[in-house]
Amino acid sequence: MKQSSKADDVYATPRHVAIIMDGNGRWAQRRMLPRSHGHKAGVDALKKTVRAAREFGIEYLTLFSFSSENWSRPEGEINELFALLRLFIRRDLAELHNNNVCVRIIGSREGLPSDVLNLLVEAEILTQNNNAQTLVIAFNYGARDEIARTVKLIASKVVNDEITLDEIDPQIISDHMDTHDIPDPDMIIRTSGEKRLSNFLMWQAAYSELVFVDCLWPEFGKTDLSDCLVEYRNRSRTFGGLVKDTAS
Numbered sequence: 001m002k003q004s005s006k007a008d009d010v011y012a013t014p015r016h017v018a019i020i021m022d023g024n025g026r027w028a029q030r031r032m033l034p035r036s037h038g039h040k041a042g043v044d045a046l047k048k049t050v051r052a053a054r055e056f057g058i059e060y061l062t063l064f065s066f067s068s069e070n071w072s073r074p075e076g077e078i079n080e081l082f083a084l085l086r087l088f089i090r091r092d093l094a095e096l097h098n099n100n101v102c103v104r105i106i107g108s109r110e111g112l113p114s115d116v117l118n119l120l121v122e123a124e125i126l127t128q129n130n131n132a133q134t135l136v137i138a139f140n141y142g143a144r145d146e147i148a149r150t151v152k153l154i155a156s157k158v159v160n161d162e163i164t165l166d167e168i169d170p171q172i173i174s175d176h177m178d179t180h181d182i183p184d185p186d187m188i189i190r191t192s193g194e195k196r197l198s199n200f201l202m203w204q205a206a207y208s209e210l211v212f213v214d215c216l217w218p219e220f221g222k223t224d225l226s227d228c229l230v231e232y233r234n235r236s237r238t239f240g241g242l243v244k245d246t247a248s
């Protein structure tokens with residue numbers, strides 16, 4: 001069994017958990033229901049998970065809700081996903097705010113319907129001073145898009161003499177990503193049995209523990225999150241170094 005202590009905090013509760021919430025469509029199809037029912041059930045799982053993460057003391061929870069590649073889905077499905085986001089913010093923002101949750105949105109703000117953009121901004125502004133937990137919603141998010149936007153931003157600062165070429169290093173890049181004020185995820189969970197990142201947090205995932213679970217997202221709940229935390233504690237995080245006991 002792995003020895004851990006309070007000081008050994010890489011084995012404690014992860015500070016930041018990110019989730020690729022996958023399998024809504026298959027959940028519905030298995031029940032002979034339209035995919036939209038799967039997305040609705042997915043929102044219920046999302047709410048349960050936000051609550052459970054708070055109870056487990058997870059400081060940052062990032063949820064992959066809509067990828068920059070999800071635009072390739074049928075228009076009707078995209079409209080349903082946007083409608084669910086609108087409903088979630090309208091109905092649940094007050095509860096999140098009352099629970100002292102800070103909402104942050106990552107992803108491109110280009111191409112979003114203006115009312116959705118306004119709701120996202122409203123959620124960020126209302127909750128910006130909350131500090132019990134940060135809920136990061138990755139919406140219209142793709143890691144390659146984020147990296148491209150970051151490169152553009154840094155290049156424009158070089159052109160304007162705000163940064164020199166020599167100053168560009170991994171820290172400067174991190175400081176210009178959408179996640180500049182959010183620690184890297186300690187653990188990334190993906191449901192539905194798929195084992196890939198699908199363009200999620202590729203820069204930030206350098207040393208994240210990847211946990212793949214077979215259940216479909218609408219089935220995911222507190223017990224599954226708890227199992228993932230156990231799995232995380234059984235991992236050995238060395239960040240390129242050596243396991244403590246073997247270093248001499």
Ligand code: IPE
Binds near residue numbers: 022023024
């Ligand atoms: C995840 O479930 C939700 C989004 C990508 C928005 P899917 O819709 O990808 O469900 P499957 O993978 O088709 O089952």
Ligand code: IPE
Binds near residue numbers: 020
């Ligand atoms: C990843 O799931 C995106 C979200 C969960 C929002 P997808 O279902 O879109 O990913 P692929 O197509 O299986 O890689």
Ligand code: MG
Binds near residue numbers: 022023024
């Ligand atoms: Mg999927």
